Amino acid sequence: MEPVTLTVNGATRRLFVPPQRTLLETVREDLGLTGTKHGCELGECGACTVLIDGVPILSCLTLTVNATDCEIVTIEGIGSMTEPHPLQRSFGEHGAAQCGYCTPAMILTAKALLDRDPNPSEETIAEAIAGNMCRCTGYLSILSAVAAVTEENQ
Amino acid sequence: MRSEPHLGIVGRAAPRVDALAQATGRVKYLDDLSYSGMLHGKILRSTEAHARIVAVDTSAAKALPGVHGILTGEDLPVAFGLLPVSQDEHALAVDKVRHIGDPIAAVAAEHPDIAQRAMELIEVTYESLPVVTTMTEAVETTEEPIHGDGPRNNRDREISLEFGDVDAGFDIAYHIREDVFFYQGNNHAALEAHGALGVVEDDGRLHVFSSTQVPHYLHRILAKVLEMPESRIRVTATPTGGGFGAKTDVFSHELVAGQMALITGRPVKFVLTREEVFYAHRGRHPVLMWVKTGFTSDGRITAMSFRTFIDGGAYGSYGAASLLYTGQLQTITYRIPAYRFEGVRLFTNKPACGPKRGHGTPQPRFGLEVHLDKAADDLGLDPVTIRKRNLVSPNTVTVNHLRITSCGLTECIDRVVADSGYLDKRRHLPQGHGIGFAIGAYMSGAGLPIYFNDMPQSEVMIKVDRGGGVTVYSMAADCGQGSTTMLATVVGEALGLDPSDLVVITADTDLTPVDLGSYSSRVTFMAGNAALEAALKLTDLVLTAIADELDIDQDAVEIGHGVVVAGDREIPWAEAARIAEARWGLLVTTGTYKPPKDIKGDYRGAGVGPSPAYSYSACVADVKCDPETGHVSVERVWLAHDVGRAINPLLVRGQIEGSVHMALGEVLMEEQTFRGALHSGPSLLDYKIPTVLEMPRVESIIVESIDAEGPFGAKEVGQGPLLPVIPAVVNAVHDALGIRLDAIPLRPDKVLAALDDLERGGPGRYGPTDLPDYTFRSPLRVDPPPEAVTV
Numbered sequence A: 001m002e003p004v005t006l007t008v009n010g011a012t013r014r015l016f017v018p019p020q021r022t023l024l025e026t027v028r029e030d031l032g033l034t035g036t037k038h039g040c041e042l043g044e045c046g047a048c049t050v051l052i053d054g055v056p057i058l059s060c061l062t063l064t065v066n067a068t069d070c071e072i073v074t075i076e077g078i079g080s081m082t083e084p085h086p087l088q089r090s091f092g093e094h095g096a097a098q099c100g101y102c103t104p105a106m107i108l109t110a111k112a113l114l115d116r117d118p119n120p121s122e123e124t125i126a127e128a129i130a131g132n133m134c135r136c137t138g139y140l141s142i143l144s145a146v147a148a149v150t151e152e153n154q
Numbered sequence B: 001m002r003s004e005p006h007l008g009i010v011g012r013a014a015p016r017v018d019a020l021a022q023a024t025g026r027v028k029y030l031d032d033l034s035y036s037g038m039l040h041g042k043i044l045r046s047t048e049a050h051a052r053i054v055a056v057d058t059s060a061a062k063a064l065p066g067v068h069g070i071l072t073g074e075d076l077p078v079a080f081g082l083l084p085v086s087q088d089e090h091a092l093a094v095d096k097v098r099h100i101g102d103p104i105a106a107v108a109a110e111h112p113d114i115a116q117r118a119m120e121l122i123e124v125t126y127e128s129l130p131v132v133t134t135m136t137e138a139v140e141t142t143e144e145p146i147h148g149d150g151p152r153n154n155r156d157r158e159i160s161l162e163f164g165d166v167d168a169g170f171d172i173a174y175h176i177r178e179d180v181f182f183y184q185g186n187n188h189a190a191l192e193a194h195g196a197l198g199v200v201e202d203d204g205r206l207h208v209f210s211s212t213q214v215p216h217y218l219h220r221i222l223a224k225v226l227e228m229p230e231s232r233i234r235v236t237a238t239p240t241g242g243g244f245g246a247k248t249d250v251f252s253h254e255l256v257a258g259q260m261a262l263i264t265g266r267p268v269k270f271v272l273t274r275e276e277v278f279y280a281h282r283g284r285h286p287v288l289m290w291v292k293t294g295f296t297s298d299g300r301i302t303a304m305s306f307r308t309f310i311d312g313g314a315y316g317s318y319g320a321a322s323l324l325y326t327g328q329l330q331t332i333t334y335r336i337p338a339y340r341f342e343g344v345r346l347f348t349n350k351p352a353c354g355p356k357r358g359h360g361t362p363q364p365r366f367g368l369e370v371h372l373d374k375a376a377d378d379l380g381l382d383p384v385t386i387r388k389r390n391l392v393s394p395n396t397v398t399v400n401h402l403r404i405t406s407c408g409l410t411e412c413i414d415r416v417v418a419d420s421g422y423l424d425k426r427r428h429l430p431q432g433h434g435i436g437f438a439i440g441a442y443m444s445g446a447g448l449p450i451y452f453n454d455m456p457q458s459e460v461m462i463k464v465d466r467g468g469g470v471t472v473y474s475m476a477a478d479c480g481q482g483s484t485t486m487l488a489t490v491v492g493e494a495l496g497l498d499p500s501d502l503v504v505i506t507a508d509t510d511l512t513p514v515d516l517g518s519y520s521s522r523v524t525f526m527a528g529n530a531a532l533e534a535a536l537k538l539t540d541l542v543l544t545a546i547a548d549e550l551d552i553d554q555d556a557v558e559i560g561h562g563v564v565v566a567g568d569r570e571i572p573w574a575e576a577a578r579i580a581e582a583r584w585g586l587l588v589t590t591g592t593y594k595p596p597k598d599i600k601g602d603y604r605g606a607g608v609g610p611s612p613a614y615s616y617s618a619c620v621a622d623v624k625c626d627p628e629t630g631h632v633s634v635e636r637v638w639l640a641h642d643v644g645r646a647i648n649p650l651l652v653r654g655q656i657e658g659s660v661h662m663a664l665g666e667v668l669m670e671e672q673t674f675r676g677a678l679h680s681g682p683s684l685l686d687y688k689i690p691t692v693l694e695m696p697r698v699e700s701i702i703v704e705s706i707d708a709e710g711p712f713g714a715k716e717v718g719q720g721p722l723l724p725v726i727p728a729v730v731n732a733v734h735d736a737l738g739i740r741l742d743a744i745p746l747r748p749d750k751v752l753a754a755l756d757d758l759e760r761g762g763p764g765r766y767g768p769t770d771l772p773d774y775t776f777r778s779p780l781r782v783d784p785p786p787e788a789v790t791v
């Protein structure tokens, strides 16, 4: 067991984890934040994306011990049912979630993009989410949902 | 039409009722559930493609600390299968394994790593058997059939039907054309892998949670295999992270999760890995097909003969239905005066195929629509004209006894052709750039249930509480298509309430009345109609009570937005509900749906195909092909879909766009292939799916034919729009490069091979030429219905 200190959604968490524990397992099982999903656990689908120091990272390929002292944000950390993040509202309004399984990761990836580039072009949005698989929507509604919350369109 | 919407709730592009729960990560999918003391299950799968199991030694695994339960085939000896005719599976292999990945044993342990270690300690002794991997081998192999031992060994199901006089139809034809096509199999690849969790509840009953589209069928099969009464089992379908048909069968892990919970007394969860999903499969059948059609000189069809060979993999699953679907729905778009269909489903030592979006119909639709394009060329007609000369008319009956009611096909065609400029662009785009057209149709629910019974196919209950809160109960499982939102919208429109203010309890066998499941695009039509009936009964109770209370005529009372309007008075819904409860007692109403009886033809095989209504679509695709690399990219798609009525246009558009995406995957790149019997790449890295970067612009055009029997006139949209996209792309590639690809997906090597053939003076074709050497039994001759157009 290794001691690690993480900041997760603003709160400092001190944990002991086996060295092989992935951040995906830590977030979902040790911290109970099940909004982070998984579709492969091999780095192929993007469903497990979380933000580490503002950058979208595949949590299934990240060892928890390597995230020590990092700032981690999961879907639970960006908004709630009563106070949703504009992206969370926009995804619903544009029909950008069908089964909803890719949605948390998709929203986090889009948030990271908008945080560094508040007015991305459609191509830039597409490139940013190209590593996130969605099997339901065909992506077009996701592109619209993200485009609707750029600074220009707000 | 089943009732006219007048409040604007039906027809409004509104978010799903669970939109915010999804976007905030609050929806609990199967793997998000956990219980204290929960064990983790793993399934040991076969490394052999076809072998007799001589011994399974679990002693070392049992001795491993932390292991609490081990099951092998002998613990669950009852055979099962989704269709009554296909009881050919076991929860864990009993005497033989039939494909690599076939389940053999299951372990439940304190931790997934311990379960994994325990699996490695199980020793399986196999006796290898001859392996069959192709349909030709399946037809030819006589030793050791995959199932049973008959004279026609690896044949699963065979069908041979003739409607009207096909030979006479060919005799009078001016032109006859024959083609052979191949459609490769592929996987649903829903983003969430399958999983199940078994729990013994405090009352001693077994509760199985599963990521399933068919909680009712799972309930029945659990009872059968676990040899327990259904009343001792509760099934809850968790919200599925995508279905597309992947979760419409009952799987080993669901049965084993239940049994493991019973033997260990602890909650046990099984979640498949992505690799296991490719072995559980039930995806699109590979289909080799032959079609022969006779035409008059002006392009009218005189007769058609269609033959399909479908590669079922190792088990029956839904295959008997899949096989019928490859031949039954050709007639719902085109008037075919005489029609013969022969098909056979063969067993091979590969994961079982089953239903995927469009179930059994995308393959023949691809063949048929490309075949018609070629026939148009032969006859000097354009692809739109040849189709329009043969279109079915609304309110007619087909030669194979299918009842066509509402049909917006002509409008779908006109819209995509006009919006895309198809007729002007065709043959006029630069080399390497092409445009293609095709149409399609799908059913709104299968007319017959999976197991024979006379009960309704869908039942809905509505209850009102004393605060005016309305709860809708239905077993319909939302697999992302939006069925929960559909139910809330239909009931909301009838009661004048906002869909997001209703509570909808779904997919739980203890709580909800039966709905057969989310497959065959049946839920809007069937559960929607049942919900509407229940809602109208409730409306009636409330309006009568108010009329009585105010002592006015019931005609003077009507539903408004959140109120009951009585003359110039507006009574808030909650108060109206209290008045009604005082008058009637508990406000509970029910509604049911049963498809009309008269659509059941009297010939074998009528069970699939007959549907209360058909949806229609038309597609134009604009593609670019690089003759150097053979790469095909789709630039733009126009898709018009006759949905009957768009109950929620936002969700309708989502289904169209999602269908286009899935269709593009199937036509361009997706394929479940094997090296011998070994899967070529059971991962999302090897199994290519279009990303956002390959997704073209889609012009979605919603056509509303307002079906007379659909809820508020609605039909379906989940599956139909996928169908025409595939042949439209293939036809566009022909327009771009002059080559004919009669085998999909359109991999670059196939494009280059066809171009090579063209360069060497050939026809510029890539595709199969031969069919397996197989003799179909003589067809069952079925007289066409008297009202059908015949030869």
Ligand code: FES
Pocket: A037, A038, A039, A040, A041, A042, A043, A044, A045, A046, A047, A048, A049, A058, A059, A060, A061
């Ligand atoms: S779970 Fe698929 S990339 Fe991490």
Ligand code: FES
Pocket: A096, A097, A098, A099, A100, A101, A102, A103, A133, A134, A135, A136, A137, B191, B241, B242, B480
């Ligand atoms: S909404 Fe289902 S995977 Fe994206």
